[in-house]
Amino acid sequence: MTTTTVPATHRLLRGWWIAKHLFALVILATLIVLGFWQLDRLEQRRAANAARLAALAQLAIPLTPATDPATVIGRRVVVSGVFRNEESIVLRGRRSDSGVDGVHLVTPLQIEGSEYAVLVDRGWLPSAQGAATAYAVTRPVTIEGIAQAPQLRPDSPLAGRDLPLPGETRINAWLRVDVPAIQQQVGAPLLPLFIEQLPDGNTGLPRPPDPYRLDEGPHLSYALQWFTFAGIVGVGYLLLLRQEVQRR
Template sequence: MYRFVLTRQWVCLTLIALVLIPAMIKLGFWQFHRHEHRVAQNELIAANLTAKPAPVTEVTSPGHQVPRSDFWRTVTATGTYDTAHEVVVRMRTSADDKVGFHVVTPLVLADGRVVLVNRGWVPGGDDPRAYPPVPAAPSGEVTVTGRLKADETSGGSGIKDRKGLPDRQVMLINSAQQAEYLGRPVLGGYLELDGPAPSGGSPEAIPDPDHDSIGPHMAYAVQWWLFAAAVPVGWLVLVRREKREREEEAAAGEPGSGAEREPATA
């Protein structure tokens, strides 16, 4: 009574099931690996944010590519802001998703080298091509604390590095580009300002990166694996239903009971 599984319709249904099972299992592991990556990243962020601050010159240097293990590492820098070469980064959002600019001001260290400091977010003015209103950076020597970030690239950020922008406007925060603009050696990466906030006002601070949420990836992984387990169960249910219906047709002597028919559906 199970010879019907060799018919064309049942062979096609079985092949589809055999393809779906490994595909769903693979999708489940893909989501599981995304979960593991998110957990590891959260642990890295938490550890680097709470680590003892290190002088930025001990962590990076001109031309240095900041490794992932140093992302969000708390660093300090002492120097003087070069406001004449300050730039703003276009199309950046605030904590409440308003579009504006990030303000990047070079901080000149005692040895003449420079570290880029992202001082925070400001809204755009009436003219999107004009330099926006920016609170002035503190004058004189300052010591700042912030989170170390890697240079932004189009490949890593997905942001197109557009040319022909208005004066002192950029799309990416990149130490190599700013070294050409400044004519000085610039430390690799940049510092995302964490403190102290000047008393006379400052750009809106960039919030700490999220390191509490783990996302829904584990739940999605379990769902895919449950779907994979449900496929053979569903196949067996359909086979048993088909067998039962064929037996009932044969017992009733219905014509055409031995003919090829479509598989039963749930």
């Protein structure tokens, strides 16, 4: 009678090595997914930049209290009124187009012929000291800019909070344009949006950022990093397997 010999399973396909293979596969797949996620973020950033450029190319929409915010967010708008200078705030942690640290000055604009106001991000200043009074404008103005949605605080315990400094009765420096929160210290009802003022040719301060100064962020470099890490893990693991196969 002929006896059939069943070849022994290689040790790389048994026991603890199976767990190692699965772990390496999970790590490799995760790195690849992260790389494609960053590429997707890059496409989203490019789409947002294209939408902003398209908005800048369009004629400005007159902004009134009756305007539906959903129809103007991300669009170019124009509005006339008088600044409520005493209720100005600053956005901390902002940089100029040249990379200098500073703040942005935000002032409510009382809309002409209306009880409503709208927050206007007027641009960059090198310091918050005396911003509300040093850059007060008392004459009627016409502001042109990009309408933006309120920047609400993320629902996370790690998100920074806007709080008054010791001795202050109001919050003068904010992390974001949180319109509902800022409303509590403004004496006029605010529209549920804010305006990023566009440069008007004035080279003084506050200095609105260059609206055409757009970038794609670090997403491409992050994607390349994740794919590089995936390559290192994949090649490294194959070399480990080759070394193990050659062992006797």
